Amino acid sequence: MDYTHLMVMASSLLLGLSIFFALYLFMDKRNRRYRIIRHLLAFILLAFALRIAKSVIYILFPEYASTLTSFGIVGMLAIGPLYWYYINAILVRLEINYWHLTPMLLVLMILPWLAHNGPFNIKHRILLFIYVFSLVHMLIYFVNGFWGIWKNRKSGHSGQYRKVQWVSKLTVSMLFIWIGFVMQAILKDRSFYILVTFGEALVFFGIAWVAMRNYGFIVKSTNRLLLGNLALKNIARNAITVLKKDKLYTKNDLSISILANKIGTNRHTLSIALNNFENKSFPELLNHFRIEYALQLLKDVNTNNLSIEAIAFESGFNSLSVFYSNFKKYNKLTPAEYRKKYSVIG
Structure with a gap:
């Protein structure tokens, strides 16, 4: 053989x-x-x-x-x-x-x-x-x-x-x-x-x-699957609503546990709901809202006097380097380049 x-x-x-x-x-x-x-x-x-x-x-x-x-x-x-x-x-x-x-x-x-x-x-x-x-x-x-x-x-x-x-x-x-x-x-x-x-x-x-x-x-x-799609969807929606209300995402000490307590759930369930229905983890979602707010501040003529560092902290970031890395990740530009480009277009 x-x-x-x-x-x-x-x-x-x-x-x-x-x-x-x-x-x-x-x-x-x-x-x-x-x-x-x-x-x-x-x-x-x-x-x-x-x-x-x-x-x-x-x-x-x-x-x-x-x-x-x-x-x-x-x-x-x-x-x-x-x-x-x-x-x-x-x-x-x-x-x-x-x-x-x-x-x-x-x-x-x-x-x-x-x-x-x-x-x-x-x-x-x-x-x-x-x-x-x-x-x-x-x-x-x-x-x-x-x-x-x-x-x-x-x-x-x-x-x-x-x-x-x-x-x-x-x-x-x-x-x-x-x-x-x-x-x-x-x-x-x-x-x-x-x-x-x-x-x-x-x-x-x-x-x-x-x-x-x-x-x-x-x-x-x-x-x-055990919790049910509808229940998780509602948790994700409530989280988004609470984040947007009074610009909660600008709080630099905000954590997933704090947000979960505000909407009456736990951090694990909230994490699952956000990943499932928003296709983002909590840090990703938080950075998304903060960068979107920073974009508004950079484009607003009334905030032209604010420095880049001030806008970073105003948006909820604790670190200027973290703000820069996330900003460039989302926009392929630095905050200064974005502000300059917007002012030229405007």
């Missing part, structure tokens, strides 16, 4: 163990509240298993390449949307828009027709085009996933931070497997193909293994 058979056997074993965990996610009935989130993770694992299993079977039965490629493409087109549903459910809120699955459903309708129509070279070109499309399709969802993770990285909630860590690891692992899919499409050497397939199965098993070890929180939604 050569190394080829050993790698195929090892890949099959790793796939089998991962599929077993996916089935466990379906069968677990301990908490029905999180059933959909468990099922989403299970579907992700099964979609990857379908695609990697295609590679394993292809090694053993290369004569069925066309049929196996079709099954693999279906799995790949399902991965992106399922991944998107899952990370949103666990980090933000459960929201499933089924139109994300449209490419997969279209391919499912096209493949039977393709199998029985047209010459082989035409079918091969169409399959190649769909395969490339499926790779781009997956990558788009991964990039959007990274952006969602980046926005939720500073929630201030320990449980949420663990979830961000988990989906970060999940995304990076899935990206490694995606690179394997690309390499399999480009390089035709059989030994290399087998090695890449084994690597995919190993990373895939790693995802399932980490998920099993952290089962207690990877299948639970964040508090945003």
